Amino acid sequence: MSTRTLSIAKAVNAGLRAAMEHDEKVLVMGEDVGRLGGVFRVTDGLQKDFGEHRVIDTPLGESGIVGAAVGLTFRGYRPVVEIQFDGFVYPAYDQIVSQVARLHARSGGLVTMPVVIRIPFGGGIGAVEHHSESPEAQFALTAGLKVVSPSNAHDAFWMIQQAVASDDPIVFMEPKRRYWENGEVGDEPHPLHASRVLRRGSHATLVTYGPMVRTCLDAAQAAAADGIQLDVIDLRTLSPLDLVPVLESVRRTGRLVVVHEAARTLGLAAEVATRVQEECFHSLEAPVLRVTGYDVPYPPSRVEEEYLPDLDRVLDAVDRSLAF
Amino acid sequence: MSDPAVHAPVLQLLTPEGERSASAGQDPAIRFDGDDDTVRALYRDLLLVRRIDTEAHALQRHGELGLWAPCLGQEAAQVGSGRALSPQDFAFPTYREHGVAWCRGIDPARLLGLFRGVELGGWDPAETGFGLYSIVIGAQTLHAVGYGLGLTMDGVVGHDAAAGTEGTDAAVIAYFGDGATSQGDVNEAFVWAASFQAPVVFFCQNNQYAISVPLERQTRVPLAQRAQGFGFPGVRVDGNDVLAVQAVTEWALDRARSGQGPVLIEAVTFRMGAHTTSDDPSRYREQAETDEWKAKDPLLRVERYLRSVGTDDAFFTDLDADAEALGEHLRSVCRAMPDPDLAAMFDVVHAEITPELAAQKAELLAYRAGFEPEVAR
Numbered sequence: 001m002s003t004r005t006l007s008i009a010k011a012v013n014a015g016l017r018a019a020m021e022h023d024e025k026v027l028v029m030g031e032d033v034g035r036l037g038g039v040f041r042v043t044d045g046l047q048k049d050f051g052e053h054r055v056i057d058t059p060l061g062e063s064g065i066v067g068a069a070v071g072l073t074f075r076g077y078r079p080v081v082e083i084q085f086d087g088f089v090y091p092a093y094d095q096i097v098s099q100v101a102r103l104h105a106r107s108g109g110l111v112t113m114p115v116v117i118r119i120p121f122g123g124g125i126g127a128v129e130h131h132s133e134s135p136e137a138q139f140a141l142t143a144g145l146k147v148v149s150p151s152n153a154h155d156a157f158w159m160i161q162q163a164v165a166s167d168d169p170i171v172f173m174e175p176k177r178r179y180w181e182n183g184e185v186g187d188e189p190h191p192l193h194a195s196r197v198l199r200r201g202s203h204a205t206l207v208t209y210g211p212m213v214r215t216c217l218d219a220a221q222a223a224a225a226d227g228i229q230l231d232v233i234d235l236r237t238l239s240p241l242d243l244v245p246v247l248e249s250v251r252r253t254g255r256l257v258v259v260h261e262a263a264r265t266l267g268l269a270a271e272v273a274t275r276v277q278e279e280c281f282h283s284l285e286a287p288v289l290r291v292t293g294y295d296v297p298y299p300p301s302r303v304e305e306e307y308l309p310d311l312d313r314v315l316d317a318v319d320r321s322l323a324f
Numbered sequence: 325m326s327d328p329a330v331h332a333p334v335l336q337l338l339t340p341e342g343e344r345s346a347s348a349g350q351d352p353a354i355r356f357d358g359d360d361d362t363v364r365a366l367y368r369d370l371l372l373v374r375r376i377d378t379e380a381h382a383l384q385r386h387g388e389l390g391l392w393a394p395c396l397g398q399e400a401a402q403v404g405s406g407r408a409l410s411p412q413d414f415a416f417p418t419y420r421e422h423g424v425a426w427c428r429g430i431d432p433a434r435l436l437g438l439f440r441g442v443e444l445g446g447w448d449p450a451e452t453g454f455g456l457y458s459i460v461i462g463a464q465t466l467h468a469v470g471y472g473l474g475l476t477m478d479g480v481v482g483h484d485a486a487a488g489t490e491g492t493d494a495a496v497i498a499y500f501g502d503g504a505t506s507q508g509d510v511n512e513a514f515v516w517a518a519s520f521q522a523p524v525v526f527f528c529q530n531n532q533y534a535i536s537v538p539l540e541r542q543t544r545v546p547l548a549q550r551a552q553g554f555g556f557p558g559v560r561v562d563g564n565d566v567l568a569v570q571a572v573t574e575w576a577l578d579r580a581r582s583g584q585g586p587v588l589i590e591a592v593t594f595r596m597g598a599h600t601t602s603d604d605p606s607r608y609r610e611q612a613e614t615d616e617w618k619a620k621d622p623l624l625r626v627e628r629y630l631r632s633v634g635t636d637d638a639f640f641t642d643l644d645a646d647a648e649a650l651g652e653h654l655r656s657v658c659r660a661m662p663d664p665d666l667a668a669m670f671d672v673v674h675a676e677i678t679p680e681l682a683a684q685k686a687e688l689l690a691y692r693a694g695f696e697p698e699v700a701r
Contacts (some may be wrong), residue, residue: 059519061508063466064513067463074467098460099460104674105672106445106456107448107449168674
């Protein structure tokens, strides 16, 4: 058993490196991913080591990046494309939802589409407009796409490799504000499409993913100081959802708070809440509560801290649940 | 607005009167080398493709198809380019390339499934070298570029000349229409193909209308001229002249295979029928315009040529019999096509069904079972 400490950004980098070493059909492509190593340096050094034919600085056009990736799969390649920022994925939205997501079904299963679409997502970095979005639900609701989001270095390292190895297209949501948080990377990957219980409690359940996992773990620690023990579950896979641990937890605690940065209406929390009430109606002691971004465009960065769920808002929701 | 269709020379090797014409000033590499047997084979393709189209149109009118997108009038553009392809090449079509599908060896009955509403595709792209019909306008041109990048990476572009081999180099052809040239994806595809010198032939069938909207709304210049701005050659060809289309497409494909990058071919043609069977062209164009193009019919000129060189009547009557047989094949296969099972859709969403989808599939099956008569106990 060997472990090493890496930031999430470096863990994705190491995972991509391992995937490229493992399979010569794996390509990395996107804007500035080559010589620069990506604006977040996630692909740093890959072009130097694997060459310009495998780490491709593309023309500046997201639809082109994803559309070309589709064509490359027809030659047996496994492209990993980088969308530079969450808010820039929309020009590629048609290629993603109309082509990448559907070619397998359109072909009756003959055509596989092993494309990974990496998207640094979420706010909290003091950025200008279009650099702090959380569009994951728009992909999670699209039949034919799978969506995952690592919250820590270990998962980042392993999940990117599992995503590359998948014959299905995967939207890989990277929590950009946590890119530089260090964590231990161990030898044992968890299954890609499984959620994980990160902390065991008994009073209420917190369910979240991506950048909010750190927030919820901090909230659970603060709550514990007050004698409130919280379950914290990292969804990891947003489509398909794995709610087995969530249902098990809610049956014990009777209380559920779902947390994400994305806006509230029709966010992932709405789906989680619906399925929980379908499956554990009689176990619920309180309404399922959501702590999310608001239904406004992502705000100017000077007020983003108020927009984003934080420890206090999470604990406030826990208090409301417990008081019900 | 000026009429972009009349402001650039159009390559033609066979006049509407059926006379072979040498075009002045054209690249000598663009030439039709086939003998009269080759022309007869092309005529056979043209006639059978027209039969596929008219038969499918009739099947739609009889309620057997939900929709049909006719290729009437565009047979030469499709057959000429389709016959220029080598087996190792790949084509990304729109939803109207029935003639190209024919040239790729696809049983035309397989084209009917998606128009009947029993499937979304219908053939194996890898096996046929022919992508699935693509309905979102222009999206497939980017797929062609990606495929072309793959060909280059696979070492099958510009390889033959260096290695002294023949027939291993490959190229990809992307089909689209005049309307699609206004799409961002098509323009991105041009940028990419030029940037990477990808072995892509962009084959634009300029059939003058995007449903109801005439060419002048899409462009102020001949479409082929746009290529220059992207950094590769653009050629205009008489899209109703199968010899010229084949010649220019062979030239472009050879060029792409040898590593000299993309070409845009603008095949100037006319959609004689409706956009689809749901459309009514009388609302947006004059009969006189259609009549004018009828005189430039892609089949008629080849027939005139073949008769002028002494092709006997038996060739034409045998061909008519073949067309009859093909029509009967299409009718019988179409009518026998079973409806699909909705429950099977769950199995093809992903390479492997997810627990969520398995649960929804079970829910559908259980709901269905509730309508079945109870078995006597």
